[in-house]
Amino acid sequence: MDINNAFLRGDLDEEVYMLLPPGFQTAKPNQVCRLTRSLYGLKQASRQWNAKLTTALSSVGFRQSSADPSLFTKGSADRFITLLVYVDDIIVASSNMALIQELKDMLDAKFKIKDLGVLGYFLGIEAKLNDDGLNLCQRKYALDILSDTGFTECKPAPTPMVPGSNLSQDTGKLLEDPSGYRRMVGRLLYLTATRPDIAYAIHHLSQFVSSPTDMHMVATHRVLRYIKGTLGQGLLYPANSTLTLKAFSDSDWASCPETRRSVTGFCVFLGESLVSWRAKKQATVSKSSTEAEYRALASTACELQWIKFLLQDLLVEVTAPAIIFCDNKSAIAISENSVFHERTKHIEIDCHVVRERVVQGLIKLLPVSSLNQIADGMTKPLATQMFATFVSKLGVQNLHSPAYGGVIEDDK
Incomplete structure (x- = not known):
């Protein structure tokens, strides 16, 4: 599920003032308004929203995990329900559908939610549940990377790195514009959420984002060529x-x-x-x-x-x-x-x-x-x-x- 306008629901503890928006007419010039709730763009907006959601869940019996603060659990045995939060996106899991419906009704009454149904796509990760188990992959995200970098029709590579290669800071010529390399490595870092096979390659390439060279860029292109041949690859969690x-x-x-x-x-x-x-x-x-x-x-x-x-x-x-x-x-x-x-x-x-x-x-x-x-x-x-x-x-x-x-x- 998704919370509608989540950041606008956070209560501010500090005194925050803002200039009046364009077109807002007042009798006195140079007036400002004091915010009682957070707005998108405020540094404390995400923190205040998280505090508001945590308070709401705690009031109905959910317990926040000390190991992972984004995880909330409630109940036991066949009345157990767990909830995972990423800003305003939420995954709910339970063997009891009545508990899930109760939680939906409670959150909708407090915040107005958008019910997205059975888990299928979450933060760029595709989830497919069948009798064999749960499969997680990022095929669409990987396709977007290949499309944006012009590697959609490239020749696939069998491995993400050339065997025996060991790049250093001094190999190659410095790139005139390193922003493209940094953006590419940053996007590939998120792809490792379901692709452990490229974890070492991206770890190695991320060490050179401060001053990348043309050899580092060539090595990054090798990773893209490997991804081209393994687009649908992801993690399988067997049911048994x-x-x-x-x-x-x-x-x-x-x-x-x-x-x-x-x-x-x-x-x-x-x-x-x-x-x-x-x-x-x-x-x-x-x-x-x-x-x-x-x-x-x-x-x-x-x-x-x-x-x-x-x-x-x-x-x-x-x-x-x-x-x-x-x-x-x-x-x-x-x-x-x-x-x-x-x-x-x-x-x-x-x-x-x-x-x-x-x-x-x-x-x-x-x-x-x-x-x-x-x-x-x-x-x-x-x-x-x-x-x-x-x-x-x-x-x-x-x-x-x-x-x-x-x-x-x-x-x-």
């Missing part, structure tokens, strides 16, 4: 899946040629569904590959803790420890054994959250071979065959180009 948490954590040691910092990559699965992923450069330089992997494990453990908090708000119990697969045995040993003092005394204390979570039973570390490390594609550009294997393990599906299922023959 176990509620167990598992994660793959990986790091590429000192991969940045300028800062020598490592890249953290992880993928978190709830059953067979990919629910969280990240490709991010680490904050400090690691002295060894073991330290880089240990820092990646710390980021993964914190993400798993946050996801457990969210699941608790959604009344989902995950009693078994979350399993983290790591391909570095030394990092696992440091996490499980506090004797490695000489190797870890220079590492920040916050990284040792991994060891604490292992002792608490929240996570369990298991080794995995580098060939089966799914998070490998979040830390470096892969060759075509390895990249295809990486994508197949992410649980993505091309809704607009389903797999070939054979020919149905007519018995007659």
